[in-house]
Amino acid sequence: MNAEFRPDAAAEAPILRREDAGGVTTLTLNRPQQFNALSFEMLEALIAAVDEIARDETVRVVVIAGEGKAFCAGHDLKEMRGNHTLEFQQRLFRLCGRFMMKLTELPQPVIARVHSIATAAGCQLVSMCDLAVAAEHARFAVSGINVGLFCATPGVGLSRNMGRKEAFEMLVTGDFIDAREAQRRGLINRVVPADQLDEEVGRLAASILAKSPVAIRMGKQMFYKQLEMGLDAAYQLASETMACNAMCEDAAEGIDAFIAKRKPEFKGR
Template structure:
């Protein structure tokens, strides 16, 4: 039986949380500000993912946006209203901290992109483990249009697509559509808007059906090996597979495969 609960993460409800049978959806809820990543929003997101990281009942996280935009980046009015180096440093360090937490979470994170994702919003898509976009979605790192090079979004962008493709977006600020974003590796799947929720649900369900222990171990290894040399990466991967093979879930999965039955994973 499906059980769904929706709660406001913050008193002002700028971030909503919905739990539904192992899938937790966090929805940016500043539609009038195009879900911009204000200081308060970033703090709410960090608090939410820290809580989710400790919750073994959560198997997949979906990041979504309310209203006309997925996320339009940082709150430029807030940035101009706090025009000191100290505030800018605090803001971008906080944003970087949140982006890193997405990769450090034990659960896979899926971006549900229904519309525009610009600047830090495009960065947010790039730092999620997976992304499903509606064919109406568009992507840009448009800070350059107001004299601000999107340096931090460039970190995630350059780790998703080719260097020249990423740099072109950074220096032109031009939009790409969902199909082009998929071709460049920024998103995994593109579907018509009316099919977006169903496609996100299909992807999440596919992950929920797998061993939670194997997913946790695999995600941690995946990001570590990306920053290593080839030999070190293979050593880490080999050790991870050996340890994973000794786990109860792996034994159950192999036994189920041999017996031609569905495995019953326990996360051990």
């Protein structure tokens, strides 16, 4: 299924495109003239798309991409200045936080396809995706501080991806880091030449598609829950998850296939 979400008020083109192929759904931010800024409309469109995907068992992997010169340049500063009330700012940032949380709660793994710059909330978006693949010329920054706005909400995701001193340095300087440095710091998984980006994203998606859907769903849910727990509680949750996973049809098939030295045929149960 290909779909379009919420046309931009300033243009006829959809601000978000959805394409489905072989169990992989790609959501493409489509505000290239605004460097794919996360306007209120864009965030609402993303939430609607993610809610739809969460209910779609045919979707195994989600890829988030950007159209044009940038992956995502963060919030729409013109929109923020044009609605300069505390109520609007609160609604905007709560909506953004809601979307970021939905990425973590989504049953399917989410891959950021970063072909160019990701700044401020765009960098936050990369940090909240489960995985990220970047072109080697991509750059990353949380640059709100340069306009007098500390990137507090991007800091939540950033500090959960990299060391706190590395994250804080980015937050207080607004300086860019390149893709290799972003990989070293843990913000992204893989760096490739630009002409190999789609191939590498496809390779990562294919590796996930080859695994048990039920194991991936259960594993992702457990992974994020245990991160916020103490060590003992985390082990209790992980133990219960593994026990329940072991009772699934896919686990029995996988173990039998391993013993028989054949390829497993997972059914998602």
